Amino acid sequence: MIKTENLGKSFGPVVAVDEVSIHVPGGAIYGLVGPDGAGKTTLMRMICGLIVPDRGRVLLTAPTAGLEQRPAGSVLGYMPQRFGLYGDLTVMENINFFGALYKIKRSTIKERADELLDMTGLLPFKNRLADNLSGGMKQKLALTCALVTRPGLLVLDEPTYGVDPGFRKDFWRILYRLNKEGMTIMVSTPYMDEAELCSKVAFMDKGRVVAADSPAKLKSSFPYRVLEVRVDTRRPGLFNDLPQVVDAAFYGDKFRVVVEDVPAARQAMEQRMAASGLAGELRCSEVSPTMEDVFIALAEKEVV
């Protein structure tokens, strides 16, 4: 569906996207994760044709049957990071406007809008001005407008950024439904739990894609092991500087410790406890890595 070849873009001295070659297969939910400033938005904007790449190229194909019957341009639906609709138009007027830009018949727009608004739960707010919608509802409206053309490919730039968890769940339920109906989805997100929901995830860091695979494969290729450690202490940095510990995070009642060698790390942690005069025993259990662990490890590997 989407293929990029050595895609690159610089803004002055800053290399925003560097040699990115990705492949988004048809029918995928392709997640793009990475820290702020990794180049996710720039990459997506290049895919949508909003930014001209300095190097490389983007190939968009419409392999799904029936796509060729769509009017040109409706193959791709795009939902930008910033709310890009008209605040002084109502929900329905916004939908009509975008539908009309694609030369879709008024009656077809109405039909689809009713279905989409029902799906997104915006039906009761049909006649409300877009400016008066809550943040989450605005995102749903943006999604509705992007969907009114029935695109084969939907590109969403951090659609759930800054909205509440309940809404995020809702939004992903909709994305899953669309995907099941055959839509290819490319979505960027700062949330690791959302990355788990994708069929394929690409990690971006400093303009490059450092890894791209299914969440399961990414986790299985995780080079370290993760321990959950319970100690009676309020010192979050207790294990941070141990050479045997790759990464340690404190979650109030427990540490999440990423290590290379479990026995060696365990020994080092016990020594640290004794040296710090902490009583009690080190309760330690191994857990499976999450996408967040993978993400942090990948980001750190890049630093070294």
Place this chain on the structure above:
Amino acid sequence: MRRDRMTLGLIFMLPLVQLLLFGYAIQTEVKHIPTVVFDQSLSVESRDLLDAFGASGYFDMTYAASSYTEVNQMIDSGAAKVGIIFPPDFARVIQRGESGQVQVIVDASDNMVANQAMAVANSIGLLQSQKVLLQSKQFKGPPYDIRVRPWYNPDGITAFYMVPAILGIIVTMTMVIMTSMGIVRERERGTLEQLIVTPIKSYELMIGKIVPYIALGYLQITVALLVGVLIFHVPIRGSLLELYLLTLFFITASLGLGILISNIAKSQMQAFQMSFFVMLPSILLSGFMFPREAMPKVIYYLSTIIPLTYYLDIIRGIVLKGIGFPYLVGQVVSLLVFSVVLLTLSILKFKKKIA
């Protein structure tokens, strides 16, 4: 502000450029007024007086007419602002020791030029009469009897020539400022990003940004004309329909200017500043406040790239002079060229990209 070079530049450049420009441009004393002469006397006496007119520096004898109709046409078209007419018996009357009448027609649709021309013509008449009287004392009255006729606005009512011009200023100001926000506002609000991925064409977007304002422009003109007629009793001597038709070119030229600004500006703030930057010359150089004839050559040519310059000719022409399209072809073509060039530039400048 330190990071916004454009604003910084405008804040320093604006007063500098405008002060220099207007400091040189604005002359309230009008010299070299284009003048048409219809000399039926063709005598030493008429030539003497004409020489005095020419030597004053205020009148340029640009045209020689051979009929009244020709004089009318010259002044109607605005080619000449003053007409000097000597009767056939001018020389004979003076030789008899009587007062020789000279008709001086002044285009009073431009008040400043008219007032000056009238004052100067009268004083030349007095001066020359005195000169003649010093040489021979046999005259019963002053030898030269200058009869000044202010045409189009004989009573010199300020509102008559100001109201149509103000109408032009209002229209161009609102049109430029409103459309200058058009594209840049979408850019600022982020709606452009969403819009660009749609199949909409650049020219479609530009036209969509312009068409509603054409209607708005007409609404504005209608209200302004109603106020002019009902409250200031401005006469509309020409055809109202023609005025409305020709106004279209002025509106599109103004909108083209606005939309070009909108494509260049990076923020609404910048767009507003740029609009202001182009509005000031429109007010000061178009002939709205100061006569263009009095401007230095460079600035006079500068004033020819201001749409309002042409529209003032059109609206004063139709409203006060009662002239029609045949006299205004040049102005209409100029405005048409403005519209086409500005719109084309806007369409070319607008890339369906954000970076």
